[in-house]
Amino acid sequence: MTDQAEPRWLSQEEQHAWFGVTAIMWSLPGPLDAQLERDSGLNLFEYFVLGSLSMSPGRQRRMSEIAAQSSASPSRVSNVVARLEGRGWVTRRPDEHDRRSTIATLTEAGWDKVVAAAPGHIAEVRRLLIDGRTPEQLAVLRDVGVSVARQALGDRCADSLLPEAP
Numbered sequence: 001m002t003d004q005a006e007p008r009w010l011s012q013e014e015q016h017a018w019f020g021v022t023a024i025m026w027s028l029p030g031p032l033d034a035q036l037e038r039d040s041g042l043n044l045f046e047y048f049v050l051g052s053l054s055m056s057p058g059r060q061r062r063m064s065e066i067a068a069q070s071s072a073s074p075s076r077v078s079n080v081v082a083r084l085e086g087r088g089w090v091t092r093r094p095d096e097h098d099r100r101s102t103i104a105t106l107t108e109a110g111w112d113k114v115v116a117a118a119p120g121h122i123a124e125v126r127r128l129l130i131d132g133r134t135p136e137q138l139a140v141l142r143d144v145g146v147s148v149a150r151q152a153l154g155d156r157c158a159d160s161l162l163p164e165a166p
Contacts, residue, residue, distance in 0.1 A: 021148075028128060035124040040117035045072070047121060049080055050089060050114040053106035060105040062095060071153065078102075089113050 010018060033044040042050070052066055053059050067077040081104050084090040089110030095101035106114070130138070 031128060032124055036121055039120040042117055045080055046084060047117055050110055053104060054111060054114045060103050063102045063104050
């Protein structure tokens with residue numbers, strides 16, 4: 001019989017912090033996804049992929065970088081990019097410098113789609129998360145988000161997901 005150490009239970013303050021984080025984790029994706037589906041015919045992950053490509057140099061990225069940035073499996077990213085490619089919004093090609101990698105590139109039609117979807121998405125993000133928060137609260141959200149992402153994903157992935165504050 002092995003002695004197992006007693007778990008380090010959360011203090012009341014730590015529990016409240018955890019409940020606050022889970023409230024954000026569980027309450028935001030549904031309404032954000034619903035708004036995008038209703039207004040743009042995109043789901044939240046498709047929008048994330050298009051948005052990520054739209055903000056990348058040359059509007060292109062390695063699919064493995066998209067997977068790392070989103071904590072999604074390579075197969076999930078591949079399936080989503082294939083769907084976006086079928087709609088004419090993304091193209092794929094082997095990376096000429098690393099044949100094991102695939103480059104996803106946003107097409108002009110994909111650019112138009114993400115540009116058209118962005119105002120409604122941003123309005124919903126503002127409504128759900130930004131508006132009503134003080135600058136101090138927004139700074140805390142950013143700092144906690146960056147810190148948690150670094151702990152969970154490592155510096156390289158966190159840096160691509162959550163850029164440093166200006």
